[in-house]
Amino acid sequence: MRDQLVMGSLEKFKEIHPICCFCGGKAGTESRDEVPPRTLFFGRHWPEGYQFPACKNCNGMSRLADQAIGLIARMSLLDEYADRESIIPWLKGVQNNSPDRLPELVTSPIEARKLLKNAGIVKSADEFSIDYNIALLDEETFRYLDVIFRKLFCAIYYKHTQKILRSGSLIARRCNTNAFLIEDEGSEWLCLNFLQNAPKICRNGQDLSQQFDYRWGYSAIDGIFAVSFHLRMGIFGLMIGPLIDSDLEEEDTENLLVVP
Numbered sequence: 001m002r003d004q005l006v007m008g009s010l011e012k013f014k015e016i017h018p019i020c021c022f023c024g025g026k027a028g029t030e031s032r033d034e035v036p037p038r039t040l041f042f043g044r045h046w047p048e049g050y051q052f053p054a055c056k057n058c059n060g061m062s063r064l065a066d067q068a069i070g071l072i073a074r075m076s077l078l079d080e081y082a083d084r085e086s087i088i089p090w091l092k093g094v095q096n097n098s099p100d101r102l103p104e105l106v107t108s109p110i111e112a113r114k115l116l117k118n119a120g121i122v123k124s125a126d127e128f129s130i131d132y133n134i135a136l137l138d139e140e141t142f143r144y145l146d147v148i149f150r151k152l153f154c155a156i157y158y159k160h161t162q163k164i165l166r167s168g169s170l171i172a173r174r175c176n177t178n179a180f181l182i183e184d185e186g187s188e189w190l191c192l193n194f195l196q197n198a199p200k201i202c203r204n205g206q207d208l209s210q211q212f213d214y215r216w217g218y219s220a221i222d223g224i225f226a227v228s229f230h231l232r233m234g235i236f237g238l239m240i241g242p243l244i245d246s247d248l249e250e251e252d253t254e255n256l257l258v259v260p
């Protein structure tokens with residue numbers, strides 16, 4: 001029953017999942033950690049089946065990044081929930097705790113218009129394209145969020161393979177904000193044939209896939225796992241691992257995550 005990531009008592013949970021799935025098998029489970037973080041979800045209602053075994057250290061290490069991604073993921077023109085919740089508390093939290101990690105919005109009307117057009121969005125006459133909040137993140141901010149991406153990969157890998165990713169495993173990650181819609185490559189790299197499994201993301205029968213969704217694939221022959229995902233409509237990504245050095249292409253080396 002190891003694949004059941006169920007709610008219920010912590011003691012029972014620890015019996016089923018005795019080892020933290022985030023740090024290579026080195027530590028025992030001390031808590032349940034929601035991945036992706038609750039900060040992403042409307043009313044903090046995260047999907048069922050997405051609580052994972054964590055040691056104290058792994059559970060706590062993403063706290064500030066969890067808050068920053070709660071803001072960044074909400075900065076999207078396509079977010080269904082944008083008109084139902086205020087972004088101000090998120091903005092204040094990040095301003096107070098990690099001010100260098102505030103996303104920069106697209107301020108060029110030409111660039112903003114191009115994005116809207118590519119996304120097939122028709123704005124009404126009283127709106128400006130730049131009001132649609134197209135978030136741009138620099139590479140440093142992505143690196144700040146890497147703790148979340150790494151935990152997401154470890155968690156999804158654990159959920160679907162029932163194995164803990166070993167210490168030192170390398171994961172290639174490619175992530176972007178909604179700005180990727182303006183790039184020529186579009187979303188091709190999010191829909192590899194390899195990614196055949198699309199779990200249902202829901203809570204009490206309510207579909208949460210607008211807030212978090214992913215596809216995954218696993219090759220039992222070479223042990224390679226891949227996941228493409230989006231966090232609300234603000235962050236899009238693809239991660240592949242575990243890789244060995246000889247698998248790596250030059251461009252991958254900048255965006256490697258390492259399991260501690």
Ligand SMILES: [Zn+2]
Pocket residue numbers: 020021022023027054055056057058059
């Ligand atoms: Zn741990």
